[in-house]
Amino acid sequence: APDKIGIAIGEDPSTLDQSASWTGVDYQIAENYGEFLVQRTPAGELKPGLASAWKVAPDGKLIEFTLRKDVKFHSGDPFTAKDVLFSFERGRVKSSTSKTRLASVERIEAVGDYGVKVFFKAPDVTFIPNRGGVMMVSKAYFDRVGEDAFAKQPVGTGPYKLVRYASGESLDLERFAGYWGDKPKIAEARFFFIPEDTTRVAKLKAGEVDLINACPYSAVKDLESRKDFKLVKLPVDHPTMSVVFATQNPKTPWHDRRVRLAMAYAVNTDAIIKNVLGGIPNHWVFLAPHELGYDPALKHYPYDPAKSRALLAEAGYSNGFDLKLYYATTGRVQMNAQLAEAIAAYFEAVGIRTRLVGEEWLAYRSRYNASRKPTAEYVALFTHGRAGSPDPTYNVSLFFGKDGPISTYANADLDQLNADAKATVDDAKRAELIRKEVRLIQEDVPSFPIYNNVTVYAMKSNVVFKPTLKYNLDLTLVKDMSFA
Amino acid sequence: MARYALKRLLVGLVCLLGVSLIIFVAVRLTGDPTDLLLPEDASDADRVALQAELGLDRPLPVQYAIFLKGAAQGDFGKSTRWRQPAMELVLNRLPATLQLSALAFSIAMVLGLLGGVTSARLRGSAFDQVVKVGVTFGLAVPVFWLGLMLILAFAVGLGLFPTSGRGGFAAMVLPAVTMALNPAAAMSRLSRSAMLNVLGADYIKMARVKGNSEARVVWKHGLKNAAIPLVTLAGIQLANMVGNTVVVETIFAWPGIGKLIVDAIYARDFAVVQAGICVVSAIYILLNIAVDLVYGVLDPQIRYD
Amino acid sequence: MVQEPLLSVEGLQTWCFTRTGVVKAVDGVSFTLDRGEALGLVGESGSGKSMTCNSIVRLAPQAARTVGGRVLFEGRDLLQLKEAQMREVRGGRIGMILQDPLMSLNPVFTIGNQVGESFRLHGGRRSATEIRRDVVEVLAQVNIPSPAQRMASYPFQFSGGMRQRTVAAMALAGRPSLLIADEPTTALDVTVQDQFLRLLKDLQANAGMALLMVTHDLGIVAETCDRVAVMYAGRIVEIGKVQDVLGRPAHPYTEALLQALPKAGVRRKRLFQIPGEPPNLMDLPPGCAFLPRCHRATELCKTGVPPMVDLGAGRRAACWHLARQEALA
Amino acid sequence: MNPVLQLDEVRKHYPGPRAGWIARSRGVVKAVDGASAEIERGTSFALAGESGSGKSTLARMILRLEQPSAGSIRFEGREVAGLAGADLAWYRSRVQAVFQDASGSLDPRMRIGAIVAEPLEIQRAAGGNKLTKQEMREKVQEMLKLVGLPQRVFANYPHELSGGQKQRVAIARAMVLEPALVVLDEPVSALDVSIRAQVLNLLADFQDRLGLSYFLISHDLATLGHVSTRMAVMYLGRIIETGSTDEIYARPLHPYTRALFAAMPVAEPGRVKPAPAMRGEIGSALDLPRGCRFCPRCELAQPVCREVDPPLVQVDAQHAVACHLAAPSLEDTGTP
Amino acid sequence: MNPTLGAASPRRRPGADLWRRLQQMPLLALAMLLPVVLCGLFGPWLVPHDPAAIAPAMALRPPSWLAGEGWTHLFGTDYLGRDVFSRVVVGARASLLASLVGVGLAGVAGVAIGLCSGLFGGRVDAVLMRLVDIQMSMPAILLALLVSAALGSGLVAVTAVIAIVFWTNYARVVRGETLGVRQRDYVVMARVLGCSTPRLLWKHILPNVIDSALVVASLQLGAAVMLEASLSFLGLGVQPPAVAWGKMIAESRLYLATAWWLPTFPGIALVVTVLGTNLLGDWLRDALDPKLRQM
Numbered sequence A: 001a002p003d004k005i006g007i008a009i010g011e012d013p014s015t016l017d018q019s020a021s022w023t024g025v026d027y028q029i030a031e032n033y034g035e036f037l038v039q040r041t042p043a044g045e046l047k048p049g050l051a052s053a054w055k056v057a058p059d060g061k062l063i064e065f066t067l068r069k070d071v072k073f074h075s076g077d078p079f080t081a082k083d084v085l086f087s088f089e090r091g092r093v094k095s096s097t098s099k100t101r102l103a104s105v106e107r108i109e110a111v112g113d114y115g116v117k118v119f120f121k122a123p124d125v126t127f128i129p130n131r132g133g134v135m136m137v138s139k140a141y142f143d144r145v146g147e148d149a150f151a152k153q154p155v156g157t158g159p160y161k162l163v164r165y166a167s168g169e170s171l172d173l174e175r176f177a178g179y180w181g182d183k184p185k186i187a188e189a190r191f192f193f194i195p196e197d198t199t200r201v202a203k204l205k206a207g208e209v210d211l212i213n214a215c216p217y218s219a220v221k222d223l224e225s226r227k228d229f230k231l232v233k234l235p236v237d238h239p240t241m242s243v244v245f246a247t248q249n250p251k252t253p254w255h256d257r258r259v260r261l262a263m264a265y266a267v268n269t270d271a272i273i274k275n276v277l278g279g280i281p282n283h284w285v286f287l288a289p290h291e292l293g294y295d296p297a298l299k300h301y302p303y304d305p306a307k308s309r310a311l312l313a314e315a316g317y318s319n320g321f322d323l324k325l326y327y328a329t330t331g332r333v334q335m336n337a338q339l340a341e342a343i344a345a346y347f348e349a350v351g352i353r354t355r356l357v358g359e360e361w362l363a364y365r366s367r368y369n370a371s372r373k374p375t376a377e378y379v380a381l382f383t384h385g386r387a388g389s390p391d392p393t394y395n396v397s398l399f400f401g402k403d404g405p406i407s408t409y410a411n412a413d414l415d416q417l418n419a420d421a422k423a424t425v426d427d428a429k430r431a432e433l434i435r436k437e438v439r440l441i442q443e444d445v446p447s448f449p450i451y452n453n454v455t456v457y458a459m460k461s462n463v464v465f466k467p468t469l470k471y472n473l474d475l476t477l478v479k480d481m482s483f484a
Numbered sequence B: 001m002a003r004y005a006l007k008r009l010l011v012g013l014v015c016l017l018g019v020s021l022i023i024f025v026a027v028r029l030t031g032d033p034t035d036l037l038l039p040e041d042a043s044d045a046d047r048v049a050l051q052a053e054l055g056l057d058r059p060l061p062v063q064y065a066i067f068l069k070g071a072a073q074g075d076f077g078k079s080t081r082w083r084q085p086a087m088e089l090v091l092n093r094l095p096a097t098l099q100l101s102a103l104a105f106s107i108a109m110v111l112g113l114l115g116g117v118t119s120a121r122l123r124g125s126a127f128d129q130v131v132k133v134g135v136t137f138g139l140a141v142p143v144f145w146l147g148l149m150l151i152l153a154f155a156v157g158l159g160l161f162p163t164s165g166r167g168g169f170a171a172m173v174l175p176a177v178t179m180a181l182n183p184a185a186a187m188s189r190l191s192r193s194a195m196l197n198v199l200g201a202d203y204i205k206m207a208r209v210k211g212n213s214e215a216r217v218v219w220k221h222g223l224k225n226a227a228i229p230l231v232t233l234a235g236i237q238l239a240n241m242v243g244n245t246v247v248v249e250t251i252f253a254w255p256g257i258g259k260l261i262v263d264a265i266y267a268r269d270f271a272v273v274q275a276g277i278c279v280v281s282a283i284y285i286l287l288n289i290a291v292d293l294v295y296g297v298l299d300p301q302i303r304y305d
Numbered sequence C: 001m002v003q004e005p006l007l008s009v010e011g012l013q014t015w016c017f018t019r020t021g022v023v024k025a026v027d028g029v030s031f032t033l034d035r036g037e038a039l040g041l042v043g044e045s046g047s048g049k050s051m052t053c054n055s056i057v058r059l060a061p062q063a064a065r066t067v068g069g070r071v072l073f074e075g076r077d078l079l080q081l082k083e084a085q086m087r088e089v090r091g092g093r094i095g096m097i098l099q100d101p102l103m104s105l106n107p108v109f110t111i112g113n114q115v116g117e118s119f120r121l122h123g124g125r126r127s128a129t130e131i132r133r134d135v136v137e138v139l140a141q142v143n144i145p146s147p148a149q150r151m152a153s154y155p156f157q158f159s160g161g162m163r164q165r166t167v168a169a170m171a172l173a174g175r176p177s178l179l180i181a182d183e184p185t186t187a188l189d190v191t192v193q194d195q196f197l198r199l200l201k202d203l204q205a206n207a208g209m210a211l212l213m214v215t216h217d218l219g220i221v222a223e224t225c226d227r228v229a230v231m232y233a234g235r236i237v238e239i240g241k242v243q244d245v246l247g248r249p250a251h252p253y254t255e256a257l258l259q260a261l262p263k264a265g266v267r268r269k270r271l272f273q274i275p276g277e278p279p280n281l282m283d284l285p286p287g288c289a290f291l292p293r294c295h296r297a298t299e300l301c302k303t304g305v306p307p308m309v310d311l312g313a314g315r316r317a318a319c320w321h322l323a324r325q326e327a328l329a
Numbered sequence D: 001m002n003p004v005l006q007l008d009e010v011r012k013h014y015p016g017p018r019a020g021w022i023a024r025s026r027g028v029v030k031a032v033d034g035a036s037a038e039i040e041r042g043t044s045f046a047l048a049g050e051s052g053s054g055k056s057t058l059a060r061m062i063l064r065l066e067q068p069s070a071g072s073i074r075f076e077g078r079e080v081a082g083l084a085g086a087d088l089a090w091y092r093s094r095v096q097a098v099f100q101d102a103s104g105s106l107d108p109r110m111r112i113g114a115i116v117a118e119p120l121e122i123q124r125a126a127g128g129n130k131l132t133k134q135e136m137r138e139k140v141q142e143m144l145k146l147v148g149l150p151q152r153v154f155a156n157y158p159h160e161l162s163g164g165q166k167q168r169v170a171i172a173r174a175m176v177l178e179p180a181l182v183v184l185d186e187p188v189s190a191l192d193v194s195i196r197a198q199v200l201n202l203l204a205d206f207q208d209r210l211g212l213s214y215f216l217i218s219h220d221l222a223t224l225g226h227v228s229t230r231m232a233v234m235y236l237g238r239i240i241e242t243g244s245t246d247e248i249y250a251r252p253l254h255p256y257t258r259a260l261f262a263a264m265p266v267a268e269p270g271r272v273k274p275a276p277a278m279r280g281e282i283g284s285a286l287d288l289p290r291g292c293r294f295c296p297r298c299e300l301a302q303p304v305c306r307e308v309d310p311p312l313v314q315v316d317a318q319h320a321v322a323c324h325l326a327a328p329s330l331e332d333t334g335t336p
Numbered sequence E: 001m002n003p004t005l006g007a008a009s010p011r012r013r014p015g016a017d018l019w020r021r022l023q024q025m026p027l028l029a030l031a032m033l034l035p036v037v038l039c040g041l042f043g044p045w046l047v048p049h050d051p052a053a054i055a056p057a058m059a060l061r062p063p064s065w066l067a068g069e070g071w072t073h074l075f076g077t078d079y080l081g082r083d084v085f086s087r088v089v090v091g092a093r094a095s096l097l098a099s100l101v102g103v104g105l106a107g108v109a110g111v112a113i114g115l116c117s118g119l120f121g122g123r124v125d126a127v128l129m130r131l132v133d134i135q136m137s138m139p140a141i142l143l144a145l146l147v148s149a150a151l152g153s154g155l156v157a158v159t160a161v162i163a164i165v166f167w168t169n170y171a172r173v174v175r176g177e178t179l180g181v182r183q184r185d186y187v188v189m190a191r192v193l194g195c196s197t198p199r200l201l202w203k204h205i206l207p208n209v210i211d212s213a214l215v216v217a218s219l220q221l222g223a224a225v226m227l228e229a230s231l232s233f234l235g236l237g238v239q240p241p242a243v244a245w246g247k248m249i250a251e252s253r254l255y256l257a258t259a260w261w262l263p264t265f266p267g268i269a270l271v272v273t274v275l276g277t278n279l280l281g282d283w284l285r286d287a288l289d290p291k292l293r294q295m
């Protein structure tokens, strides 16, 4: 079997420095050469990584890690507690994502060369699921080569080392002989950055690469029908494409719960998923089945235009109303415009006169931020946090809490419930609280989901690839690939 | 001649200054990059801090002055998206774009001249009609559509060329052809009409009277006289190619400067946009000067001293 | 012993096919030209003088086609030659000077290059130095001062007269036996024109070349030519020795032409003016083309195109009145 | 004596040609270098001379398209350069022009009627007349009739007319305001012999009718002799001989004038032309020779000619010449 | 130069001239553009289906006549099950509106600037032409992106982008023409007659330079639709429910391999329009040139 693999992905990483990684693509690449303290198996289970063991204090405010002693960076420097401290410090400064993940951390202490104590301001149930927040980098290497070389030629402890990077073009990985863990099957990998979906698919079809990620849904049927290729569908779930309301402004029709509910009833999400999105994405009510607090009893808003109209009439909008529906015209979510058009058409069908306002990503984001004001008139197609977060309580506070930094919603009951849930370390009890929260949200409709993202990897039929499940990034880890 | 070139360079510098000012303002009209740089759950305080860090809190004239001062020393600031010096990024990507543009340009010129001149010679013939249709096609076909069709046909279907990426001459063929079609059409159009103008001139008749063969009449006596507008167009096209590769670069995953600038625009990466467009404009200006100097070679009546 | 003429044009017809109709620019032109002889071709603008010349060397504009007649030159019918053979004739056996000296030289090549080209095309294989020598020689022949230096000049650096003489040099390079000069001096000052015509006469005399000169200036004809042909509306209406035609015009058009000339001495006398408008070649009256403007016009003139009447001594004219006189005689 | 137009030592100097379009220009082109003349009311004054000798430039200055660099141009006693406002409008109505290229001087986008009416309209806008639209139309139609054009050309565009017809339109436009002076810059050079006669006759008719004056430029000596009562010959920006036309025809004094007459082709077969008394190429207004500007080409040049620029000297009441050898002793030294 | 062909022949009736010119009309160009213009004007009333009505169950059906299903969906359906034929017909309006208005605005601005530059010359000319240089030295598509990033997307933004990107061409061409025309004898003659500067500009110069502007415009119409398409490709075109061809083509690129009818029919509409305007432009150039008109 060959031991070289070619992979086409959509975008360049924004940085190679794994401690500065902050976007999805950054992690797609960097996790091949950088590692966290904790690992995830392809099945999605957490398992020891650079930390061979960890202990969470009963109050949840301290976690003690024990580090492996046989780990070396690609530069040859040994991995020690000093590196962990350095990585945490650097991550906090360099990566906005890491900064968020480490927000709950009060301080970190080294215990000898191979022990680390992390103190928290408050218990953080997301810290371990987030695998300890940052990928590890070498302090010794940094001291030796300085900032520039460190950022351009990063070294990690991962199964592969980075050998070459041509911006906008490709990136080469090579198996690291001194890797502490299992030796991966593939010796060399080249990532190509192909932003245009059609080209990416063409590259696979032409046989120039073995695997592509983010295969467009429109190409799935065609590829499935060919025996040279196969597809792996990875539920990423987060963020969940939803219709989001800024509920606070009493002047807007959708301040009224019945209107929001009517709008949820108006959209045939199943038809959209089946016909427009090729039947590929998931459609969870709120949480994915594997998540804590998943409630099998909870049902979708049904597609019921008659009831929708009735609800609108009841709320005093029998003649409908004018609506601006915002959506993003650029960015990484596929078929956004198509989706927006479909939803607008459904709204129109129940009498809501919908004007689509497509905005380029940044304008769209700015508008979202602005919509947190209680005077905002805002309904958007937005990727809301529902399923697939490190912990359901995390997303509820982020997206639905009164003070949630990206929330356009406020509900004192919900906030109380979520606060209780966060403070509950016991999983069963927390699950019950989460179920209550979810039901409350489902009833009040601050947003309603359209679909949960499933990313599709397409590959030649001789490629074996097990992507990491139960995690909200579409990682492309070469170590999990092999040839049949 | 040297003095003339110097003078033009100075004027070019003024133009460049104008470009930088316009870009500077325009890029700031597109929005505030902090929203993109901060995580979703960042606080307002974080935003203010980041703005200060990026220097975006200062008055615009001050920002521009700082930019100019840096630019004068070759420092165009640091990319917020790629966290590298902006100019370094731009210059790294430039060769790929130049390479592609050069090939596309050559194809466009050869096709355009051959088509245009020959159809001028055979005015009204079937060939002329075919070229006319081809020209319209070249002017009417959206570049992205053409590029994708070429990929599907020649890379996936026939397997003659790589679908995308950089590497060897073969990889350049499809993107270069894609890029060349439109300029080739324009060139063919212009060379046809320029040639028709020239072919009506008395000295062309004189060349025939002297017993020149038709090919010599057209390619020797005609072309050099028709050359001035053609060279002008060629210069503009070459320069535009450098700037208008975006779509082709996106489709063919060609690691060039156009895609970089577009990504930078989307990322509100002011430094890279500024550096990138300044470089492209500088190339345009230099090419224009070169074109003017070429005039002097083509037309003996133009002398610079 | 009757010597075969150098050039014999018989019933030449060149028509222009335009969007709006057929223009019979040349419609049955016949004349001969002997070796060493100078024939003037006069007539008003649009009468088909240039078209006749261009048809002889087969360089009529695209819209035009030669639909009839023969052009016998040195025993061959030029209209039947292959294009490659024709190229040998052009610039070789037949030299040609076009109307506008400012425009006949290619502005982007040096004088030496352009004159040299004529030699390269027609002189057989020769080295660059030989060609250079020939160029210098021919430029000197046409009175270009310091030709060796001026070879490197571009046309715009030459005065109008010098340019005109350069064009003559190019026409002479192939040592032609026939030189066609299409209004060679219209754009020139009288003094320069005078110089040039003198030169042309000299060359013709020295090289034994025949000259076909187009002009609408009767003065030039009087000074330069042996015989003259007057054209009107695509046909020759009168041809004969210069003294005869200009001295005692036979055709009313020739007569009118001469009368309309302002005479230097006679001031403020009303000039004779030919009434009416020039003919529309697309829509000629059925009879004599000059009929609408002719003071002699009678019903007879409407009967058809007037035949050529031989008036003796090589003189012929196409007028119904002359035909009748002859018939009576 | 009541001259319509007086030219007094008029000069026009242009900056020399620029090498390329950005380099600084070098030298001075002395297009007109001291020209003096008077034009009597109701007569024709003709100007002959080699191409580039400054004839058109002089005409342009009279038409106030160009300001003289020096000297004065007076029209009916008033300095032309100083006219402004209503005075300028008056001048515009009194002085008209006809140029050589008839198709070039008619706006291809205007109908013939509008072209001929334009002077009336401009004058009306300037307060020069108070004609109604209908009156203007009648006036235009009357003019068209006068120049012998059919009424239907009123609605034609210039390109639909023949060269002679176009030139008649240009004349109609020039005459519609019944001016005092018409500047004619080679009005018949581009026309066929037969049409030339028509136009010359037409011009003569207008002169008889309106009693106007012509300033005529031509290098066809026959035309010029036919039309003018007085004439001048220019050479490189300078009037080198002037006087009554008859006199100059009978007794040309300047060697250049003689050469000009000698070169004139005449439709008299068998006439033997004298050899030209001139050599070389025409000089350039950019670098004038020292002394007499004709001397490099003059067969008769004497040492003095290379040193001193000869002034225009009156040889008799009707005749002045600028030549060391011609005035007045040329006869004495003997003609060649 | 060709008096014998002058049309002032005695047998001319009034109107004959017009008829002759009509006969020389570019029938092919008109045949191409007429349906396009009709669609642009009356599109919404001509269509068999509501172009915005979705029917997800009917998504991505090929043209119905190919499947032997009659003429219900002449051009097939798109990813939302909408009728492609109706969308192409209705799309004409936005495509034409953006390009016509954009090119028109560019034309007005460019012609005005070109005229001033050419007529006044000197410092005015230098400043204006430097402006043109500056704009031209910035890559058009990037400029367009910047502008639309600043203005947001939508028909108005696309139109503005077209106007901003295209005015320079007019300015250059008109300036060049003005420089030429200003020296022509008829302009000189107008000055002899005492024409005021506004009258000179309006009556003599503008009518004589407007042709080249029209020709530029005809060529740019096609380019404008292309720019609209490119902007859509980059995510910044017109917004739904507005339909425009460029947007349709750009969005359908995902289906190039699987649903050929999606890009093909709007593509044909685009090609026909560009071909039509180009032919019209060629004809205009000939027709407006009085010299050629005579031939």
Ligand SMILES: Nc1ncnc2c1ncn2[C@@H]1O[C@H](COP(=O)(O)OP(=O)(O)OP(=O)(O)O)[C@@H](O)[C@H]1O
Pocket (backbone or CB within 6 Å): C016, C017, C018, C023, C024, C025, C026, C043, C044, C045, C046, C047, C048, C049, C050, C051, C052, C061, C062, C063, C064, C216, C281, E002, E004, E005
């Ligand atoms: N390409 C053409 N298409 C249509 N008619 C043409 C064309 N070329 C020439 N003609 C016509 O043919 C006739 C003869 O033209 P030709 O050039 O021979 O005249 P000419 O006697 O040389 O006139 P001139 O003295 O003006 O040079 C003219 O009536 C002219 O209008």
Ligand SMILES: Nc1ncnc2c1ncn2[C@@H]1O[C@H](COP(=O)(O)OP(=O)(O)OP(=O)(O)O)[C@@H](O)[C@H]1O
Pocket (backbone or CB within 6 Å): D014, D015, D029, D030, D031, D032, D049, D050, D051, D052, D053, D054, D055, D056, D057, D058, D219, D285
């Ligand atoms: N605007 C100008 N700038 C510079 N030089 C000029 C300008 N106009 C005319 N000249 C020069 O002035 C001289 C006289 O030109 P002008 O047109 O008056 O001659 P002309 O006697 O009318 O000649 P022609 O008989 O050829 O019409 C020429 O050398 C010409 O090149």
Ligand SMILES: [Mg+2]
Pocket (backbone or CB within 6 Å): C049, C050, C051, C182, C183
């Ligand atoms: Mg001719």
Ligand SMILES: [Mg+2]
Pocket (backbone or CB within 6 Å): D055, D056, D057, D185
């Ligand atoms: Mg002149």
